[in-house]
Amino acid sequence: xxxxxxxxxxxxxxxxxxxxxxxxxxxxxxxxxxxxxxxxxxxxxxxxxxxxxxxxxxxxxxxxxxxxxxxxxxxxxxxxxxxxxxxxxxxxxxxxxxxxxxxxxxxxxxxxxxxxxxxxxxxxxxxxxxxxxxxxxxxxxxxxxxxxxxxxxxxxxxxxxxxxxxxxxxxxxxxxxxxxxxxxxxxxxxxxxxxxxxxxxxxxxxxxxxxxxxxxxxxxxxxxxxxxxxxxxxxxxxxxxxxxxxxxxxxxxxxxxxxxxxxxxxxxxxxxxxxxxxxxxxxxxxxxxxxxxxxxxxxxxxxxxxxxxxxxxxxxxxxxxxxxxxxxxxxxxxxxxxxxxxxxxxxxxxxxxxxxxxxxxxxxxxxxxxxxxxxxxxxxxxxxxxxxxxxxxxxxxxxxxxxxxxxxxxxxxxxxxxxxxxxxxxxxxxxxxxxxxxxxxxxxxxxxxxxxxxxxxxxxxxxxxxxxxxx
Amino acid sequence: xxxxxxxxxxxxxxxxxxxxxxxxxxxxxxxxxxxxxxxxxxxxxxxxxxxxxxxxxxxxxxxxxxxxxxxxxxxxxxxxxxxxxxxxxxxxxxxxxxxxxxxxxxxxxxxxxxxxxxxxxxxxx
Numbered sequence: 001x002x003x004x005x006x007x008x009x010x011x012x013x014x015x016x017x018x019x020x021x022x023x024x025x026x027x028x029x030x031x032x033x034x035x036x037x038x039x040x041x042x043x044x045x046x047x048x049x050x051x052x053x054x055x056x057x058x059x060x061x062x063x064x065x066x067x068x069x070x071x072x073x074x075x076x077x078x079x080x081x082x083x084x085x086x087x088x089x090x091x092x093x094x095x096x097x098x099x100x101x102x103x104x105x106x107x108x109x110x111x112x113x114x115x116x117x118x119x120x121x122x123x124x125x126x127x128x129x130x131x132x133x134x135x136x137x138x139x140x141x142x143x144x145x146x147x148x149x150x151x152x153x154x155x156x157x158x159x160x161x162x163x164x165x166x167x168x169x170x171x172x173x174x175x176x177x178x179x180x181x182x183x184x185x186x187x188x189x190x191x192x193x194x195x196x197x198x199x200x201x202x203x204x205x206x207x208x209x210x211x212x213x214x215x216x217x218x219x220x221x222x223x224x225x226x227x228x229x230x231x232x233x234x235x236x237x238x239x240x241x242x243x244x245x246x247x248x249x250x251x252x253x254x255x256x257x258x259x260x261x262x263x264x265x266x267x268x269x270x271x272x273x274x275x276x277x278x279x280x281x282x283x284x285x286x287x288x289x290x291x292x293x294x295x296x297x298x299x300x301x302x303x304x305x306x307x308x309x310x311x312x313x314x315x316x317x318x319x320x321x322x323x324x325x326x327x328x329x330x331x332x333x334x335x336x337x338x339x340x341x342x343x344x345x346x347x348x349x350x351x352x353x354x355x356x357x358x359x360x361x362x363x364x365x366x367x368x369x370x371x372x373x374x375x376x377x378x379x380x381x382x383x384x385x386x387x388x389x390x391x392x393x394x395x396x397x398x399x400x401x402x403x404x405x406x407x408x409x410x411x412x413x414x415x416x417x418x419x420x421x422x423x424x425x426x427x428x429x430x431x432x433x434x435x436x437x438x439x440x441x442x443x444x445x446x447x448x449x450x451x452x453x454x455x456x457x458x459x460x461x462x463x464x465x466x467x468x469x470x471x
Numbered sequence: 472x473x474x475x476x477x478x479x480x481x482x483x484x485x486x487x488x489x490x491x492x493x494x495x496x497x498x499x500x501x502x503x504x505x506x507x508x509x510x511x512x513x514x515x516x517x518x519x520x521x522x523x524x525x526x527x528x529x530x531x532x533x534x535x536x537x538x539x540x541x542x543x544x545x546x547x548x549x550x551x552x553x554x555x556x557x558x559x560x561x562x563x564x565x566x567x568x569x570x571x572x573x574x575x576x577x578x579x580x581x582x583x584x585x586x587x588x589x590x591x592x593x594x595x596x
Binding site (some may be wrong): 178207208210212213221222223224225226227228229230231233234235237238241242244245246248249250255257258260261262264265267268269271272 | 482483484485486487488489491492493494497532534535538539542545546549553555556558559561562581582584585586588589590591593594
């Protein structure tokens with residue numbers, strides 16, 4: 001059984017004690033319990049942290065090691081490999097599709113000798129704890145629909161985000177901190193691909209399940225106090241009066257958006273005290289900074305967000321999502337990819353290790369990856385010091401760790417060009433089904449009725465890939 | 472950019488915090504309280520009803536009025552024993568009419584805040 005959230009004694013006390021005159025309808029809505037939903041299975045994971053690599057890092061320069069490409073560098077990608085697959089408008093007009101071999105070294109790590117690109121030394125050092133999936137594939141070939149599919153199970157905007165589904169599934173949103181919390185970062189000054197708030201939206205799910213973005217500079221949350229110095233009793237009275245007014249309105253209209261607003265004010269009230277404690281890292285020991293690196297002291301960096309993620313997770317926030325931008329290396333992969341890799345490597349490994357040291361990794365699922373892969377052929381040709389790769393939906397590499405993921409597994413095989421899946425294709429729907437399963441949900445049963453039909457994260461597809469898990 | 476038929480309604484705790492603590496909203500409640508106190512001196516129920524009508528274009532029900540009146544009395548009593556409750560009267564740049572009962576003004580400010588940030592005021596279309 002999961003926790004139940006209720007901070008409604010104030011309202012009950014207010015109405016029951018000082019008034020006691022409200023109608024039964026109002027009291028009915030007021031006393032409706034907000035308890036956690038039962039899961040379909042015993043959950044392996046109770047929390048998720050999703051490190052989303054926006055822009056799509058290359059699988060060829062991370063985990064899908066293809067030493068045979070060295071001998072084919074500069075040669076034309078055979079038509080038989082391309083197989084007439086759709087290309088983006090950025091390269092479909094190219095007269096030539098020259099293979100470009102990765103220009104970074106790879107080394108073997110861990111008990112299984114897993115190949116990892118040398119630009120991820122810290123990640124490589126924990127590779128035995130990771131579950132690497134090399135054969136994830138998607139339907140989308142451009143960023144926005146691809147991120148939308150990864151986040152919502154549909155390429156078309158208008159479906160709830162994975163975090164919102166999980167939040168809805170857990171059913172308890174009255175907490176001290178937002179149950180679905182979002183942090184964004186980027187490696188440099190380039191704007192990167194845009195992020196849209198609907199990536200963490202709740203769409204047709206009740207609005208209290210949407211993600212809440214924390215700020216990356218200055219205070220993580222604004223307006224935690226009004227500057228008046230008024231006592232807690234006044235703030236509580238305001239909260240309780242507004243909630244009671246809204247409850248009366250809810251009883252009258254039965255508009256579920258009112259319920260969402262009531263809950264948002266309850267969480268907001270609790271955040272007034274919880275956020276300053278969350279943001280105050282002064283009590284972190286030296287070992288924290290040694291692990292995450294000094295960059296974690298700079299708000300808005302990926303490293304700072306990883307540390308913040310750990311602080312959110314240890315406060316039992318069930319879904320934390322980080323977006324790190326600028327992985328879209330069409331033409332500057334050789335120079336920019338190492339910068340991006342360096343910006344995440346230490347902190348993401350630190351997060352996994354930190355969660356483990358604190359006993360949280362066991363039931364925290366860590367997810368890492370972008371929205372698609374990158375082509376083996378060079379976009380616009382490869383120069384002596386520079387090259388780039390276009391979008392490639394047919395296979396890409398992601399990893400998971402903790403929370404029921406099977407450690408040390410490298411799953412799926414691609415062809416010699418990392419252009420097609422040879423064995424164990426895993427669709428985005430399958431990835432979603434697997435994540436939900438680890439959280440204790442049957443993805444076919446976690447549904448919500450909207451516009452006359454039952455919707456789910458996996459639409460009408462999805463299969464749990466148990467090989468990735470300890471199930 | 473992907474077109475959508477209908478935008479999601481944003482209901483987040485961060486929005487709730489802005490509505491509760493942004494000096495702009497606190498100041499608006501303070502001046503609304505001042506206005507209804509000036510328009511209906513000495514008649515608290517009339518003040519509450521006026522504030523409610525200005526925000527929601529209808530009179531409060533008897534339950535709503537009783538709720539807001541109880542809030543008013545409790546906050547006023549609190550203000551008379553704890554001067555920090557009066558701090559709300561100093562929020563914002565708008566000049567304050569210093570005449571009158573400051574505890575009553577602080578209490579009506581809290582009532583106005585509750586009405587201004589209620590779901591009916593925020594979402595009535």
